Amino acid sequence: MKYFSFLLLIISIACSAPKSDQETFSEQQKAEPKPLSAPDPEPISELEQALIDQGLSNVKGIIPGIKVDLKYSTTDNFFGQDVYGDLTEAYLQPIVAEQLKKAQEMLQAENPDYTLLIYDGVRPRSVQQILWDNLDKPDSLKPLYVAGPKVGSLHNYGVAVDLTIFDTKADSALDMGTGYDFFGYPAYPDREEQMLKEKKLEPKHIVNRTQLRKIMNSNGFSGIGSEWWHFNAYSRKEAGEKFKIVE
Numbered sequence: 001m002k003y004f005s006f007l008l009l010i011i012s013i014a015c016s017a018p019k020s021d022q023e024t025f026s027e028q029q030k031a032e033p034k035p036l037s038a039p040d041p042e043p044i045s046e047l048e049q050a051l052i053d054q055g056l057s058n059v060k061g062i063i064p065g066i067k068v069d070l071k072y073s074t075t076d077n078f079f080g081q082d083v084y085g086d087l088t089e090a091y092l093q094p095i096v097a098e099q100l101k102k103a104q105e106m107l108q109a110e111n112p113d114y115t116l117l118i119y120d121g122v123r124p125r126s127v128q129q130i131l132w133d134n135l136d137k138p139d140s141l142k143p144l145y146v147a148g149p150k151v152g153s154l155h156n157y158g159v160a161v162d163l164t165i166f167d168t169k170a171d172s173a174l175d176m177g178t179g180y181d182f183f184g185y186p187a188y189p190d191r192e193e194q195m196l197k198e199k200k201l202e203p204k205h206i207v208n209r210t211q212l213r214k215i216m217n218s219n220g221f222s223g224i225g226s227e228w229w230h231f232n233a234y235s236r237k238e239a240g241e242k243f244k245i246v247e
Contacts, residue, residue: 045087103215121158161231
């Protein structure tokens, strides 16, 4: 009986002895939750990888706060077709993206609630061909709407951008009088005075367009007479000398 009591005493002491460092560490490892692994990055589409391989830059990686809504990745365009597929980011030649960054900085210095909103950047010639082939117009009239793929447009060189101004406070784009891809005189900068007289545009539309033009022109971009949203960083001659058409 005495021996049994002595054995119980030894077991009790052993159980109450301090744990070794190794035992404590092992228990802590079991108790601590394992860190969550980072989610796998979204796979890059074949078209986007092709743009990267040809030296184009994702504007979001260069211009903080800029917004992108690629209309040709939706059906909200004058073709009513999604021709970009999985591509949802805007790409430009790196030097053009840096130029656009200065325009963004000027805009936000004037109004911190405003940011540029891109509707289209580089447009590969393969996509230009799709637009050309699907345009329901005679070939003689197609160049009025879409540049021929053989010649290419400045979008095909990655030196043209379609965009507007977005008011982050109001959570909407400024009212420019027409939507993007509107084909008609109300969208023409060259016809704004006439459209005002005919009450197809309002003074506020001109104020908003003028602000966009000022920001872009001050940073080396030039507009065209038939689309308030379109701006070029280079002439066609300059683009052909400096860059290759993006395929």
